[in-house]
Structure formats: C-alpha cells, structure tokens
Amino acid sequence: MEQDISGGEESNLNEDVATRAIFTDLEPATWVNDDDNGGLFFHRVESDQIIYQEKKKRCKIIGKYVMGDLLGEGSYGKVKELLDSETLCRRAVKILKKRKLRRIPNGEQNVAREIQLLKRLKHRNVISLVDVFYNDEKQKMYMVLEYCVGVLQDMLESTPRKKLPIWQAHGYFCQLVDGLEYLHSQGVIHKDIKPGNLLLSLDGTLKISDLGVAEMLDMFAKDDTCHTGQGSPAFQAPEIANGLEAFSGFKVDIWSSGVTLYNITTGQYPFEGDNIYRLYEKIGRGEFTIPEELEDELLRSLLKGMLIKDPNERFSIHQIRHHLWFMRKPPRSLEWVPVPPLRGNELHTMTVLPYLHQYHYRDEQSIPDEYEEELLFRNEDMSQRPASHLGGKNVVTGDWESCEGAHNGRKGVPTSGRKRWRRPRPYIGTKHFLQGCKPT
Amino acid sequence: MLSSVGYCKILATVMPLFGKSQKSPTEVVRALKEAVNALERGDKKAEKAQEDVSKNLVLIKNMLYGTSDAEPQTDIIVAQLAQELYNSNLLLLLIQNLSRIDFEGKKDVAQVFNNILRRQIGTRSPTVEYICTKPEILFTLMRGYEHQEIALNCGTMLRECARYEALAKIMLYSDDFFNFFRYVEVSTFDIASDAFSTFKELLTRHKILCAEFLEVNYDKVFSHYQRLLNSENYVTRRQSLKLLGELLLDRHNFTVMTRYISNPDNLKLMMNMLKEKSRNIQFEAFHVFKVFVANPNKPKPILDILLRNQEKLVDFLTRFHTERSEDEQFNDEKAYLIKQIKELKPAAEH
Numbered sequence: 001m002e003q004d005i006s007g008g009e010e011s012n013l014n015e016d017v018a019t020r021a022i023f024t025d026l027e028p029a030t031w032v033n034d035d036d037n038g039g040l041f042f043h044r045v046e047s048d049q050i051i052y053q054e055k056k057k058r059c060k061i062i063g064k065y066v067m068g069d070l071l072g073e074g075s076y077g078k079v080k081e082l083l084d085s086e087t088l089c090r091r092a093v094k095i096l097k098k099r100k101l102r103r104i105p106n107g108e109q110n111v112a113r114e115i116q117l118l119k120r121l122k123h124r125n126v127i128s129l130v131d132v133f134y135n136d137e138k139q140k141m142y143m144v145l146e147y148c149v150g151v152l153q154d155m156l157e158s159t160p161r162k163k164l165p166i167w168q169a170h171g172y173f174c175q176l177v178d179g180l181e182y183l184h185s186q187g188v189i190h191k192d193i194k195p196g197n198l199l200l201s202l203d204g205t206l207k208i209s210d211l212g213v214a215e216m217l218d219m220f221a222k223d224d225t226c227h228t229g230q231g232s233p234a235f236q237a238p239e240i241a242n243g244l245e246a247f248s249g250f251k252v253d254i255w256s257s258g259v260t261l262y263n264i265t266t267g268q269y270p271f272e273g274d275n276i277y278r279l280y281e282k283i284g285r286g287e288f289t290i291p292e293e294l295e296d297e298l299l300r301s302l303l304k305g306m307l308i309k310d311p312n313e314r315f316s317i318h319q320i321r322h323h324l325w326f327m328r329k330p331p332r333s334l335e336w337v338p339v340p341p342l343r344g345n346e347l348h349t350m351t352v353l354p355y356l357h358q359y360h361y362r363d364e365q366s367i368p369d370e371y372e373e374e375l376l377f378r379n380e381d382m383s384q385r386p387a388s389h390l391g392g393k394n395v396v397t398g399d400w401e402s403c404e405g406a407h408n409g410r411k412g413v414p415t416s417g418r419k420r421w422r423r424p425r426p427y428i429g430t431k432h433f434l435q436g437c438k439p440t
Numbered sequence: 441m442l443s444s445v446g447y448c449k450i451l452a453t454v455m456p457l458f459g460k461s462q463k464s465p466t467e468v469v470r471a472l473k474e475a476v477n478a479l480e481r482g483d484k485k486a487e488k489a490q491e492d493v494s495k496n497l498v499l500i501k502n503m504l505y506g507t508s509d510a511e512p513q514t515d516i517i518v519a520q521l522a523q524e525l526y527n528s529n530l531l532l533l534l535i536q537n538l539s540r541i542d543f544e545g546k547k548d549v550a551q552v553f554n555n556i557l558r559r560q561i562g563t564r565s566p567t568v569e570y571i572c573t574k575p576e577i578l579f580t581l582m583r584g585y586e587h588q589e590i591a592l593n594c595g596t597m598l599r600e601c602a603r604y605e606a607l608a609k610i611m612l613y614s615d616d617f618f619n620f621f622r623y624v625e626v627s628t629f630d631i632a633s634d635a636f637s638t639f640k641e642l643l644t645r646h647k648i649l650c651a652e653f654l655e656v657n658y659d660k661v662f663s664h665y666q667r668l669l670n671s672e673n674y675v676t677r678r679q680s681l682k683l684l685g686e687l688l689l690d691r692h693n694f695t696v697m698t699r700y701i702s703n704p705d706n707l708k709l710m711m712n713m714l715k716e717k718s719r720n721i722q723f724e725a726f727h728v729f730k731v732f733v734a735n736p737n738k739p740k741p742i743l744d745i746l747l748r749n750q751e752k753l754v755d756f757l758t759r760f761h762t763e764r765s766e767d768e769q770f771n772d773e774k775a776y777l778i779k780q781i782k783e784l785k786p787a788a789e790h
Binding site: 116119120181184185186187217219220298318324327328329 | 563565691735
C-alpha cells in the first residue's frame with residue numbers, strides 16, 4: 001500500500017506497473033519468485049531430452065477463448081490478453097489463484113464482492129465483466145473483462161513530470177465523474193478511486209475498475225452512510241483518516257476523485273507523509289496547497305471544492321457538473337500523452353494473433369515443439385497434483401503445502417532480479433510420471 | 441479527374457477564398473433565409489428555392505466542418521455565422537420547414553444545428569443560451585416526431601439538446617413532453633425506437649433534474665406510464681417496463697421509488713406481468729416486483745395483497761425461470777424473495 005504514496009516504482013518490467021490498476025494490495029515482494037511451487041522440485045531430465053530452443057508461441061485455448069500475451073501481473077495472479085473465438089472480441093482475463101488470494105487479507109472476499117458488483121453494473125465508464133469461470137483442478141478463477149490498453153497511472157509515470165496536459169486531464173476527469181455518478185446512482189461506493197484504478201480502452205474511454213473494496217448500499221438505506229474504508233492511504237478522506245465511525249460514502253469518493261484530479265494535473269499529491277501516521281495526520285487536518293504553477297483559477301477552485309475537509313461542505317457530483325471548469329472544454333495546449341507501449345508495441349496490436357498463426361500454419365519446426373510440450377506437461381503434472389488432492393478446499397496438508405509455506409516465509413526479502421519459472425501448460429494429468437517425483 | 445469547370449465550381453463552393461465568389465456568413469445566412477422563405481411560400485419558383493436551400497446549407501456546413509480539402513473556417517467566421525443564425529432566427533425557420541427540404545438538406549440541417557449547439561466560448565454555450573430564449577425551437581423539434589419524414593432528423597437534434605440540462609429542463613416541463621407517451625408507440629418501428637431513446641435520455645440523463653421532475657409530476661407521469669405498461673405493443677411494454685425498473689432502482693429517485701411501491705395497483709400490475717406470456721417481460725417484471733417485497737416498511741394494502749397470495753407466490757416463484765441456473769444474482773434474489781414471502785405475517789393491529 002505504501003508505494004501508492006510515493007508513486008515511484010522499482011518496476012523493472014512494464015507489465016508490473018500495468019497490473020497495479022487491477023491489484024490494489026500489490027506488494028513488490030509477492031512478484032518475485034512466486035510462480036508455482038512446482039519449480040521447487042528437482043526433476044531429472046535426460047540430457048537428450050533437453051531442447052535448446054527459443055520459446056515458441058504455443059496456442060492455448062480455454063473454452064472459447066484464445067490466450068494471448070501477459071498484460072500485467074500482480075499479487076492475485078496474472079492478467080492476459082484474450083480473444084473470444086466466437087465473437088472475435090478482444091478481452092482481458094484476470095487469472096486469480098486461490099492460493100495467492102488466501103494470503104491477501106480479505107482477498108477471496110473482495111474478489112467475490114467485485115464479481116457480484118460488476119455483474120450488475122453496466123456503464124461505458126465502468127469496466128464490464130464479460131465472463132467468469134473456474135478451474136477447480138488448477139484452483140484458478142478466470143475473470144474475463146473488457147480489454148483495456150493501459151492505466152492512467154502508467155501514463156502519468158511515462159511523462160517526465162508525472163502529469164497530463166490540462167485538456168487531456170479534463171477529458172478523463174469528466175468520464176470519471178460520469179462513471180462515478182452511475183456507481184452512486186446504483187448505490188455503489190467505490191472507496192478506492194485513484195489513477196491506478198482507472199483504465200483506458202483502445203478508443204480512450206476511461207473505465208473505473210477494481211471494485212474489490214467497494215460497498216453496495218442497501219436498496220432501502222435512507223442515506224449513504226458507511227463504516228469501513230480500506231482504499232489507498234494517499235487518497236483517503238479526512239473523515240477516514242481521523243477514524244470516524246460513520247461517514248458519507250459518496251463524499252469519500254468525491255474526495256479521492258479530487259485527489260486524483262490534483263494528482264493528474266500537478267504530478268503531486270495534496271497530502272504526503274513519510275509514513276501512514278504522518279500522512280493521516282496531514283489529511284486529518286485537511287490543509288493543503290496547490291502548486292503556484294497551476295494557474296487555472298477555475299481548476300484551483302474546483303480542487304478546493306472537492307477537497308473540503310467537512311464532507312457536508314464538500315462538492316457533490318451535481319456541483320462538480322455545474323462547476324465552470326467542468327463545463328468548459330479547455331483548449332488543446334500541450335501534446336497528447338499516449339498510453340505507454342506494452343513491450344515496445346505502441347499500437348497495442350492484438351497479441352493473440354501470433355499464437356493463432358503458429359497454431360494454424362506451423363511449419364516443420366513444430367516437431368521439436370512437441371517434445372517441449374511433453375516436457376512441460378510432466379512438470380505441470382507435478383505441480384497440479386496437490387491441487388486436485390485438496391479438491392478446492394482450504395486445507396493445508398503436510399507435504400505439498402508446507403513446502404510452499406516455507407518458500408513463502410523466506411520470500412519476505414525481495415530477491416534481486418526476477419527468476420521466472422515458466423508456467424507449464426495445463427494438461428489432464430497422467431499418472432505414470434508421478435511416482436518418481438513425490439517429495440519425501 | 442475533374443474537368444476544370446467542375447473544379448472551379450467546387451472551389452467556389454468549398455473554398456470561397458477568391459474575390460467575389462467568397463460569401464460572408466451574413467450573405468450565406470441571408471440567402472438561405474430567403475430561399476427557405478420562398479420554399480415556405482411554395483410558389484412556382486419552388487424548385488429553384490429547393491436548390492438554393494441545399495446549396496447554402498452545404499456552404500454553412502462546410503464552414504463549420506470543413507471539407508476533405510479545406511479546414512473549417514476560423515473561429516471569427518464561425519462566431520459571425522452563429523451570430524447571424526441567432527439574429528435571423530434561421531434555426532427555427534429551418535426546423536419549421538424541415539419537411540420541405542430535400543433528403544440531404546435535412547441531414548445538413550441536423551449537422552449544422554448540432555455543431556452550432558456544441559459551440560462554446562470559454563465557459564458559455566451561446567447556442568444553449570439562445571435556445572433557452574427561443575424554446576419554440578425545442579417544441580417544434582419534439583413535434584417533429586409526428587411527421588414521419590423528419591422524425592429521425594429531429595430525434596438526433598433533440599438528443600443533442602437533451603445533453604444540456606437547461607434545455608432538458610425546458611423539454612421535461614413542457615406540455616409537449618407528454619406527447620412522448622404517444623410517440624414511443626407509433627406503428628413505425630424506427631420512429632418509435634428513436635422517440636423512446638429520446639424519452640429515456642430526458643428521464644435519466646440529468647439525475648437531480650429528473651428526480652425532481654418525477655417527484656413534482658408523479659401522478660401525471662405515472663398515470664401516463666401505466667398506459668405504456670399496458671400497451672398492445674410488445675416492444676413498448678417491454679422497453680417501458682425495463683426503463684421503469686431502471687428508474688426505480690436509481691438511488692436518485694428514492695422518493696419516487698418509495699411512493700411507487702406503496703401503491704397496491706402497481707403491485708397488482710407487476711404480479712400480472714410476472715405471468716405474461718413473454719419470458720422477457722416476466723423477467724423484467726421480476727426486477728420491479730422484488731422491490732415491493734424487499735421493502736422493509738410495507739404499507740398495509742401491499743402487505744395484504746402479498747399475504748393473500750402468499751402460498752401461490754411461493755409456489756410460483758419456486759418454479760419461476762428455473763432454467764437460469766447460471767445466473768447467481770437472479771437465483772440469490774429469487775431465494776431471498778421466497779424466504780421473505782414465506783415469513784410474511786399480518787401486521788400487528790395498533
């Protein structure tokens with residue numbers, strides 16, 4: 001959580017940053033060396049079986065979906081591009097591993113809530129959930145979502161001063177307000193609005209995402225009173241920072257949208273602190289300054305209105321809509337900031353195609369490929385075994401899980417460099433290989 | 441390849457930069473106005489007038505949008521043009537005579553209108569302000585739904601207007617608004633659909649405005665709405681039921697919702713719709729019906745109806761859309777309703 005305050009990252013790979021939008025509780029430690037327990041076991045391979053070859057694009061199909069490249073990775077699991085083979089729609093899939101979810105406080109609960117909420121929401125500025133399915137065998141959950149090319153946070157970080165031109169920020173802010181108004185009209189309080197949770201589709205439409213800590217009001221609740229807040233510290237409202245028991249949910253979202261607007265137009269945060277206590281102390285006092293260089297008086301007044309300490313005084317969505325800065329379209333001034341490229345691909349072209357190409361037009365070189373597959377599937381076989389034994393229940397049995405536990409325990413200190421053990425491909429297990437690799 | 445004559449003609453119309461061929465906004469607007477007036481009189485020169493209208497409309501459109509080989513005109517020219525349009529009252533005149541203008545011309549009118557409408561100077565929207573002083577423009581547009589040949593053109597302009605709260609307010613609070621209840625039911629499907637989307641936009645776009653309107657005009661709106669729900673037309677019935685669900689479940693309309701679900705007639709209607717032949721209508725009705733049952737403070741008449749039908753409802757809901765086993769949310773809600781209805785008890789007498 002703390003890294004949200006600083007904004008800067010030790011992101012060694014582009015993709016790591018990308019996931020922050022989707023996984024709030026991202027901790028650097030969990031990225032590293034955290035793939036599967038399968039990699040832990042020594043596995044004897046005859047030298048003639050080792051194939052020194054570059055990785056092939058092997059087409060992987062789950063149900064009607066064709067898998068593409070990795071879009072991002074977080075503590076919950078990975079996000080990959082997908083192609084719906086029936087509708088030919090580009091999608092993204094969030095692959096959640098039960099095992100990883102359990103380690104995150106409220107992880108499973110938050111995901112369940114997010115799915116429940118997303119299913120009933122439908123708005124162009126809220127990410128839409130297309131499909132959900134499970135693989136009990138692999139203890140994975142797949143959330144198929146609208147395809148997005150990037151995160152607002154990444155766009156900020158791709159610029160030298162971590163901010164957007166005013167006119168571009170205005171466009172995103174208007175969409176944020178549209179999406180937020182819809183959420184509130186449905187009785188949903190997001191509670192974690194920040195640039196890291198705002199995605200952008202290919203056509204530049206902003207999509208509010210990550211409803212993991214959102215709350216849905218009862219249909220007959222008289223007002224929007226909430227009792228818990230668990231968003232990102234730098235974006236929390238004073239009433240939460242001061243530990244109030246009950247507060248207006250809508251106004252909390254207004255506050256964090258105000259911090260977001262402040263952040264994308266100035267490159268800074270209205271409240272900063274060395275640690276969460278200092279930060280909350282400052283937010284709690286509610287005193288902040290807007291950098292001099294932000295000359296637009298209207299924008300300054302909107303920011304002040306959205307960041308009023310007293311939630312009753314703070315602007316409502318209605319007031320924001322009627323604010324002159326909101327109504328006016330700022331002139332196009334500075335250059336447009338594009339969505340940063342994914343692995344050098346500036347056009348964000350579909351990554352599924354090479355896989356399909358390989359699948360349909362593979363040449364003679366496909367023969368060694370077969371060997372590789374078999375090799376992988378043995379690995380997979382090992383790692384998959386325990387999952388099916390456990391049968392989806394949260395039981396920690398001695399042998400397999402404890403190995404993993406030990407591994408996790410050590411992993412508190414992030415190791416330098418990323419050792420990535422390649423994920424094996426899923427196959428229906430065969431038993432013949434297994435006896436040899438059971439751990440003692 | 442263009443002949444040199446043809447090319448010059450195009451130059452004269454699109455790039456009026458050379459000498460006398462250039463027409464100022466004042467001139468174009470005046471020429472257009474004269475042509476529309478002639479068209480309105482319908483004398484023998486009608487054909488010539490028709491041609492002039494189309495030609496001048498294209499000129500104005502190109503000033504605003506530019507063409508493949510010319511940029512839109514400068515802000516100063518556009519400002520002049522807008523000013524001329526306001527002063528000459530041409531927008532209203534064009535809309536009033538829309539049915540007399542040819543097919544392409546109608547589309548050009550809509551394009552010019554929408555462009556001028558979106559114009560901003562700083563924080564002001566001068567055209568919106570202008571139309572506020574000339575609401576006749578809006579009323580004429582709304583009545584456009586009564587004329588098949590211009591209904592869809594008027595629809596695009598109306599929805600553009602509806603984006604502005606000030607204009608949406610004028611439309612909502614006008615008597616003409618209630619004509620929409622008729623327009624959404626007309627026999628021409630595309631017109632009815634277009635009218636419905638405008639109708640929906642007006643009732644949902646500006647949340648606070650809409651909630652106020654529904655509260656103030658509750659009786660009138662919902663007595664009209666009742667007719668839509670009872671329409672002979674399947675599409676009207678289904679669409680209006682869906683919109684009703686959306687309106688009631690929007691938190692901005694909380695007061696309206698509480699009022700709606702306190703009326704036993706509304707409950708009876710929903711219970712009947714639950715039994716409609718169309719499964720889609722049954723499903724939409726379910727989402728309104730559930731609000732009546734979930735209400736923690738059910739008025740006595742509502743409670744009485746539910747109690748009278750307690751067993752039948754439980755029975756009915758248990759068998760209701762059982763094939764939707766994939767839809768968790770629906771099944772949760774259904775189970776919740778069944779439980780609620782089972783546990784209903786007559787209110788204690790005070």
